[in-house]
Amino acid sequence: FLFLEEELNWWSSYLALNENSKSLFVRIYIRKFGWLRQAQLTQYFQNVQDLLDSIKDLHSNKLIQSAGENDSGVPLEEILNQLMMPEIKQISKTLKFKKIRMNSTKAQFISAILESIQSQPSLFQMNFFKKSNTKQENSLESKIIKDCLKFTGQLVKVNEGAWKFFNLVNRVFTRFGNADGQHVMSTSVRAKIGLLQYMDYQITRSNQVFSSRKCLLEYEEAWSNFQVINEYFHTGSPSQTHFQAICDLCAPIHESWKVLLARDYSNYSTNYFLKFTPGMVYTRAMTLYAASLSRLKKYKEEELILLDLLGQDIFRQNKRGVWWTRLCLVQATHLSKSDDAYLQIAYESCVKALEEKINNGIDSGSANAIYHRMIKLESKLKLEDDKKCKIKDPRPPIAPVTTLYGSRVEASGYGEGFKPLWRIAETDELVSVEQFALHTLTKDGWKGYHSENTILTTLFALLFVDILFSPKPGAFETRFQVSPLDLGSEAFYIDRKKEIESRFESIRSGEFESLITKHYEDNYAKKPSILGLNWQFELKDVLELSKCIGGESLSLICLPFCKDYFSYSSGMPDLCIWNTETHQCRFVEVKGPNDRLSEKQKNWLDYLIQSHVQVQVCYVKDDVIIWNPILTN
Numbered sequence: 001f002l003f004l005e006e007e008l009n010w011w012s013s014y015l016a017l018n019e020n021s022k023s024l025f026v027r028i029y030i031r032k033f034g035w036l037r038q039a040q041l042t043q044y045f046q047n048v049q050d051l052l053d054s055i056k057d058l059h060s061n062k063l064i065q066s067a068g069e070n071d072s073g074v075p076l077e078e079i080l081n082q083l084m085m086p087e088i089k090q091i092s093k094t095l096k097f098k099k100i101r102m103n104s105t106k107a108q109f110i111s112a113i114l115e116s117i118q119s120q121p122s123l124f125q126m127n128f129f130k131k132s133n134t135k136q137e138n139s140l141e142s143k144i145i146k147d148c149l150k151f152t153g154q155l156v157k158v159n160e161g162a163w164k165f166f167n168l169v170n171r172v173f174t175r176f177g178n179a180d181g182q183h184v185m186s187t188s189v190r191a192k193i194g195l196l197q198y199m200d201y202q203i204t205r206s207n208q209v210f211s212s213r214k215c216l217l218e219y220e221e222a223w224s225n226f227q228v229i230n231e232y233f234h235t236g237s238p239s240q241t242h243f244q245a246i247c248d249l250c251a252p253i254h255e256s257w258k259v260l261l262a263r264d265y266s267n268y269s270t271n272y273f274l275k276f277t278p279g280m281v282y283t284r285a286m287t288l289y290a291a292s293l294s295r296l297k298k299y300k301e302e303e304l305i306l307l308d309l310l311g312q313d314i315f316r317q318n319k320r321g322v323w324w325t326r327l328c329l330v331q332a333t334h335l336s337k338s339d340d341a342y343l344q345i346a347y348e349s350c351v352k353a354l355e356e357k358i359n360n361g362i363d364s365g366s367a368n369a370i371y372h373r374m375i376k377l378e379s380k381l382k383l384e385d386d387k388k389c390k391i392k393d394p395r396p397p398i399a400p401v402t403t404l405y406g407s408r409v410e411a412s413g414y415g416e417g418f419k420p421l422w423r424i425a426e427t428d429e430l431v432s433v434e435q436f437a438l439h440t441l442t443k444d445g446w447k448g449y450h451s452e453n454t455i456l457t458t459l460f461a462l463l464f465v466d467i468l469f470s471p472k473p474g475a476f477e478t479r480f481q482v483s484p485l486d487l488g489s490e491a492f493y494i495d496r497k498k499e500i501e502s503r504f505e506s507i508r509s510g511e512f513e514s515l516i517t518k519h520y521e522d523n524y525a526k527k528p529s530i531l532g533l534n535w536q537f538e539l540k541d542v543l544e545l546s547k548c549i550g551g552e553s554l555s556l557i558c559l560p561f562c563k564d565y566f567s568y569s570s571g572m573p574d575l576c577i578w579n580t581e582t583h584q585c586r587f588v589e590v591k592g593p594n595d596r597l598s599e600k601q602k603n604w605l606d607y608l609i610q611s612h613v614q615v616q617v618c619y620v621k622d623d624v625i626i627w628n629p630i631l632t633n
Contacts, residue, residue: 002168002172002210002212002213002216003165003168003213004213007165007168010063010161010162010165010166011165011169013061013062013063013162014061014063016061017057017058017061017063018054018057020045020050020053020054020057021053021054021057021058023044024041024044024051024054024055024058025058025063025064025158027041027044028041028064028156028157028158029158029163029166033157033158033163034078034081034082034157035067035074035078035079035081035082035152035155035156035157036082036155036156036157037082037152037153037154037155038051038055038066038153038154038155038156039153039154041055041156055156062159062162063158063159063162064156064157064158064159064162065156065157065159066154066155066156067079067149067154067155067156068149068154068155074145074149074155076113076114076117076141076144076145076148077110077114079145079148079149079152079155080110080113080114080148081110082148082152082155083106083148083151083152085106087148087151088106088109088110088113089109090151091113091144091147091148092109092112092113094147095113095116095144107236113144116140117140117141117144167220168216168220171216171219171220171223172209172210172216173477196480196529197526197527197528197529198479198480198481198482198528198529199465199469199523199528199529199530201469201471201476201481202471202476203476203477203478203479204471204472204473204474204475204476205474205476205477206269206273206473206474208268208269208273208473209273209276209474210276215277218278219276219277219278219281221278222278222281222282223281225249225253225281225282225285226281226282226284226285228249229246229249229250229285229288229289230284230288232245232246232249233246233288233291233292238295240295240296243292243293243295243296244292244296246288246289246292247289247292247293247296247298250285250286250288250289250292253282253285253286253289254286254289254305254308256278256282257279257282257283257285257286258308260277260278260279260282261279261312261314263279265277265279265314269473270472270473270474270486270491270495271486271490271491271494271495272472272473272474272475272485272486272489272491272492272495273473273474274314274315274491275486275489275491279314279315280315280316283309283312283315283316284316286305286308286309287309287316287319287323289305290302290305290306290309290326293305294326294330297334299330299334299335300335302326302330303327303330303331303335306323306326306327306330307327309323310323310324310327316490317490318489318490318563318564318567320356321353321363321365321366321367322366324349324352324353324356324366324370325353325366325369325370327349327353328346328349328350328353328370328373328374329373331345331346331349332346332347332373332376332377343377343380343381344381346373346377347374347377347378347381350370350371350373350374350377350389351374351389351391353366353367353370354367354370354371354374354389354391354394355391363560363563363564363567363603364394364603364606364607364610365599365602365603365606365607367394368394368395368396368603368606371391371393371394371395372395374389394610395606396606396609396610397609399589399605399606399609399615399616399617400615400616400617401616401617401618401619402616402617402618402619403618403619403620403621404436404437404440404618404619404620404621405620405621405622405623406422406423406425406436406440406620406621406622406623407422407423407425407622407623408420408421408422408423408593408622409421409422409423409430419432419433419592420433420592422435422436422620424436424439432450433590433591433592433620434450434574434575434590435450436620437574437575437588437590437618437620438450438575438577441575441577441588441618442577444579445579445580445581445582446577446578446579447541447577447578447579448575448576448577448578449537449541449575449576450574450575451537451574451575451576452572452573452574453532453569453570453571453572454532454534454537455534455537455545455576456557456572456576457531457532457533457534457561457569458532458533458534458537458542459516459542459545459546459554459557459558460532460557460558460561461530461531461532461533462515462516462519462520462533462542463503463507463512463515463516463519463554463558464500464503464558464561464562465519465523465530465533466519467496467499467500467503468483468484468487468530468531469484470496470499472484472486472495472496474486482529482530482531483530483531483565487531487565488564488565488566488567489564490563490564492562492563492565493562493563496562500562503515504555504558504559507551507554507555507558508551508552508555509551510551511551512546512551512554513543513546513547516539516542516543516546517539517543520539520542521539524539531565532569544578544580545576545578545585547580547583548578548579548580548583548584548585549585549613550612552612553611553612553613556610556611556612557608557611557613560607568604570600571598571600571601571603571604572587572604573587573588573589573601573604573605573608573615574588574589574590575587575588575589575590575618576588584614585613585614586613586614586615586616587605587608587613587614587615587616588615588616588617588618589601589605589615589616589617589618590618590620591617591618591619591620592619592620593620593621593622597617605617
């Protein structure tokens with residue numbers, strides 16, 4: 001009921017292909033939609049004739065289209081993107097640009113070529129954003145297209161109608177949020193040849209995600225719009241033009257989104273299925289809309305979008321801390337410049353934010369920043385003590401700092417990406433700054449790892465592996481998953497709240513050792529791929545570490561992973577060290593010369609302190625710099 005008969009004809013056309021042609025179509029489809037050099041496809045065939053036969057087969061079934069040297073109807077911008085840098089420079093030389101430099105980027109060359117054509121309307125009538133089948137043999141555009149095709153040779157691409165159909169198929173059958181099935185296809189191949197092992201779990205597909213064709217098409221339209229917005233925002237170096245384009249796209253979407261918020265979502269069997277609604281997609285778009293308004297310094301408009309995001313309690317509630325933090329900053333820093341009343345408004349926003357509980361999205365990092373801003377506003381507003389907020393200060397003590405000194409080994413001729421090495425005096429071994437600190441700190445009964453994120457994500461996986469892979473509607477779509485699909489969204493915690501809270505209670509009561517041991521021993525022989533779990537850690541070390549951390553702290557450390565996994569699975573301290581004799585554990589962030597803590601690293605240090613875990617910031621400084629000619633060469 002989700003597909004029309006004419007759409008299903010594309011599936012019939014695919015089934016009519018021979019095996020070679022099917023394989024070729026899949027290889028073309030999983031690439032980014034657009035033109036592709038036919039010569040690039042020869043690697044998939046033992047001889048050229050097999051490739052030509054498959055292309056002919058795809059053509060006869062109308063699944064692909066081609067462009068050759070005599071075709072001038074291919075949009076110029078599309079074909080320019082297929083050129084390599086030497087080729088595009090050669091095209092540019094024929095146009096005799098004066099403003100473009102030869103060390104410019106590919107995007108700059110393309111922009112210059114397109115602008116050159118636009119500036120010569122007397123030679124031809126055209127719009128390079130508009131596709132046209134009319135050949136303009138005497139136009140500059142046609143000449144450039146032909147010159148490009150001499151470089152590229154024959155081009156092929158998936159028929160747009162077929163591409164849209166298979167996107168819909170993937171949207172329905174592989175609900176990963178991406179536009180194609182490349183991830184599923186590649187992992188399934190690796191699994192079949194034994195490169196990857198996966199957990200045994202129950203496939204929990206559901207037909208309740210899209211209740212009608214209308215719902216599917218609404219979601220597809222929303223996702224297509226979001227992809228354009230997201231691409232503008234995350235382009236290499238987004239400009240004011242990009243941010244303005246996002247705002248132009250989002251302004252009409254904003255009104256549609258507010259209508260979607262009024263819908264009844266109570267009939268969804270799981271919170272995770274809200275991900276496949278246009279309301280969820282457009283909530284993500286509104287977040288980028290607010291950020292774009294900020295870049296354009298349209299702070300009043302940004303405030304209104306942030307208030308709308310905070311005014312709804314359906315979508316992306318684990319981002320409320322981020323929204324509150326930004327709203328308080330906008331009101332206190334930007335809007336108050338032209339209106340002093342905003343200082344009081346900002347103060348009230350801080351209080352409202354801090355009154356929200358952590359399960360409504362106010363993470364500890366956001367709460368600390370908001371509380372700090374609130375204190376500053378109390379001072380600016382000169383509030384009397386009885387008018388000040390009585391909320392307890394959530395900010396932890398400052399992480400203790402230690403400094404180590406060593407011999408830094410430098411090499412000339414390296415760029416900024418080259419990291420200096422440090423010499424261990426006892427062995428003359430050259431190591432990274434983290435390994436140098438680990439060697440120095442792991443003495444007198446201390447041991448540890450340069451683990452960064454992996455030791456904590458491994459602990460979480462071993463404590464929760466049975467809950468991670470328990471059957472939930474829509475959580476497991478294929479045999480090739482390393483985690484449930486809802487991990488990383490608020491749905492993971494909401495839909496498993498009872499099991500998760502029960503597990504926290506077990507961990508606090510001291511059952512964590514038996515849980516870790518059972519889950520490790522049950523799965524070690526197979527070593528299945530589980531998100532965040534590193535099988536290189538020995539069970540003995542994991543158990544020692546967990547005992548030094550303790551049940552109460554372990555449960556607190558695991559909480560952010562349950563609420564918003566991917567936001568918290570990075571930024572953890574570099575080193576994890578522990579001492580079984582003193583039952584102490586310490587997480588150490590190592591910083592070399594001129595290195596600073598990032599906000600994520602600060603947030604993790606703060607959260608570990610609040611979880612009653614020892615932390616330390618270790619600065620490594622050089623008492624001597626050694627220039628190593630071997631490294632230089």
